Amino acid sequence: MKNLIILHGALGAKIQFEELISKLTPHFNVHTFDFDGHGTKSDTEGDFSIERFAQNLKKFMEQHEIHKPLVFGYSMGGYVALRLESLETRTFEKVVTLGTKFDWNKEGSEKEAELLNAGKIEEKVPAYASYLKSLHGEKEWKTVLEKTAKMMLELGKKPSLRPYDFHHIQIPVHLLRGSLDTMVTEDETANVQELLANGTFHKMMDWKHPIDKIPVEELAQELLRLYLPG
Structure with missing residues (x-):
């Protein structure tokens, strides 16, 4: 069976994909891991960056002797995979992204970063605060928020992927976006699809952005359709 690597998004962790993995293991050798500073690695020091996470991915593949795998990258995970592929071509066989934001600019980044305020989240969305604590730890979740916000601001100043990188x-590369995604626009996804030499874009009806709101069975079937021949 082919190797498939699943990459989590910002503020996420590999544990979020347990149900999806169970549906894909009959068809692939499924691998997943936590980026530095997230989940089981939430105590890792240092700033977050797409470049750092791309190196996490490269190192993981080297350690497990994985060559040209299939990749599913959710949100930031898709951005990381495409960044590594732009630096080292033919690293992967095929990449599928879901809800990946490509249009990073100063205004948008500041808007997204403002939402990552631990105090406000605890006050206004306590259930989400508890969820983040379950992913990263009672103390570490606030650090994850702070470092992610800082990374977003840096992306606004200098995106890791420019038009020439996609070329x-x-x-x-298959780009998936939920029709109800309020973080990622249809236009930015379609624009990237046009920049890619071998890219497709498919809108998933009634899907929202958060991974826990994505219907797992539908996602699994879509990935099987994209990855398996015939």
């Missing part, structure tokens, strides 16, 4: 990517 370097020659492998098949």
Whole structure:
């Protein structure tokens, strides 16, 4: 069976994909891991960056002797995979992204970063605060928020992927976006699809952005359709 690596998004962790993995293991050798500073690695020091996470991915593949895997990257995970592919072409066989934000600019980044305020989240969305604590730890979750906000602001100043970077990517890339996604626009996804040499874009009706709001069975079937021949 082919190797498939699943990459989590910002503020996320590998544990979020347990149900999806169970549906895909009959078809693939499924691998997943936590980026530095997240989940089981929430005590890792240092700033967050797309470049750092891309190196996490490269190191994981080297340690497990995984060559040209299939990749599913949710949100930031998709951005990380495409960044590594733009730097080292033919690293992957095929990449599928879901809810990946590509249009990073100063105004948008500041808006997203403002939402990552631990105090406000605890006050206004306590259930989400508890969820983040369950992913990263009672203390570490606030650090994850702070470092993610800082990374977003840096992306607003200098995106890790520019139009010419997408031109370097020659492998098949399938971009998925939920029709109810309020973080990622249809236009930015379609624009990237046009920049890719071998890219497709598919809108998933009634899907929202948060991974815990995505219907797992539908996602699994969509991935099987994209990855399996025939």
